[in-house]
Amino acid sequence: MKIEVAKRAGFCFGVKRAVKLAYETAAKSRQAVCTLGPIIHNPQVVKDLESWGVKAIEKPSRVKNGVLIIRSHGVHPRVLQQLRAKKGLTIIDATCPFVTKAQKAAACLRDEKRQVIIIGEKEHPEVIALKGYAGRDSMVFNHKSVKVGPRIGVLAQTTLSTDDFVKALKYLGSKTNDIHLINTICRATQVRQQDTMQLAKRSDLMIVVGGRNSANTSRLAEMCRKVGKPTYHVETEDELKARWFSKAGLVGVTAGASTPDALVRKVVSRIRDITAKKEKPVKGLKVQKVQ
Numbered sequence: 001m002k003i004e005v006a007k008r009a010g011f012c013f014g015v016k017r018a019v020k021l022a023y024e025t026a027a028k029s030r031q032a033v034c035t036l037g038p039i040i041h042n043p044q045v046v047k048d049l050e051s052w053g054v055k056a057i058e059k060p061s062r063v064k065n066g067v068l069i070i071r072s073h074g075v076h077p078r079v080l081q082q083l084r085a086k087k088g089l090t091i092i093d094a095t096c097p098f099v100t101k102a103q104k105a106a107a108c109l110r111d112e113k114r115q116v117i118i119i120g121e122k123e124h125p126e127v128i129a130l131k132g133y134a135g136r137d138s139m140v141f142n143h144k145s146v147k148v149g150p151r152i153g154v155l156a157q158t159t160l161s162t163d164d165f166v167k168a169l170k171y172l173g174s175k176t177n178d179i180h181l182i183n184t185i186c187r188a189t190q191v192r193q194q195d196t197m198q199l200a201k202r203s204d205l206m207i208v209v210g211g212r213n214s215a216n217t218s219r220l221a222e223m224c225r226k227v228g229k230p231t232y233h234v235e236t237e238d239e240l241k242a243r244w245f246s247k248a249g250l251v252g253v254t255a256g257a258s259t260p261d262a263l264v265r266k267v268v269s270r271i272r273d274i275t276a277k278k279e280k281p282v283k284g285l286k287v288q289k290v291q
């Protein structure tokens with residue numbers, strides 16, 4: 001049995017940067033350090049940061065003083081304003097530059113006096129923040145019917161799949177001709193999706209590593225299932241089951257943008273261990289010494 005890891009899998013630039021900032025801040029700060037929401041959608045990383053004294057705080061009202069790190073998803077402009085007004089609070093903004101670009105795109109479409117439509121997940125923190133830049137009459141497209149005005153501006157959550165973007169655009173295009181479209185899907189997401197799809201097509205089985213609360217990891221698992229391959233989404237190597245690998249010739253492994261490389265390595269190593277134990281010597285096979 002062979003194991004192949006997708007060419008591009010695991011931590012993306014924005015997540016790597018945010019996590020690095022969090023560890024560096026924890027190491028040098030003399031004040032309490034917190035993040036607004038979990039720094040990334042990976043429970044293992046969040047837990048490890050807690051051991052460094054970095055707490056994830058859900059409500060901005062709970063943050064009083066010390067150091068606050070804004071995660072790569074960014075934050076609603078009103079919340080940012082409230083936080084900046086707090087005396088004794090140092091803000092470290094780890095918003096991914098690509099998310100900042102999407103926020104600027106939303107503001108630009110709003111300034112053009114268009115109704116801004118964001119294609120993405122309504123409850124995702126990045127989308128909630130984007131909506132703050134997109135203006136009051138903006139809305140999140142959910143593939144169901146939406147009331148579309150005559151002049152619209154369209155953008156996407158950075159981790160949206162290209163397929164979902166195209167599908168939504170087809171629908172919106174059938175409602176109005178006046179569309180200013182800004183493609184804000186991040187390249188890191190696109191290449192992870194492309195590499196995963198290529199690997200899934202060749203593999204007998206796919207293992208997707210990452211937080212269950214990670215939208216982009218769940219999307220990778222969804223895509224693998226769509227090409228008809230048995231797919232298991234695991235957070236750690238402890239969830240792997242030997243029976244999954246009984247008939248697999250090639251096992252593909254991929255990981256979302258919020259999955260640390262070390263976790264992927266642990267999963268690969270455990271698959272090797274599990275499958276090595278299973279490979280029993282073939283009965284009746286005599287080994288001849290080659291002279």
Ligand code: SF4
Pocket residue numbers: 012013014015072096097098099158159186187188189257
């Ligand atoms: S997926 Fe893209 S936009 Fe999102 S954090 Fe990573 S690099 Fe930034």
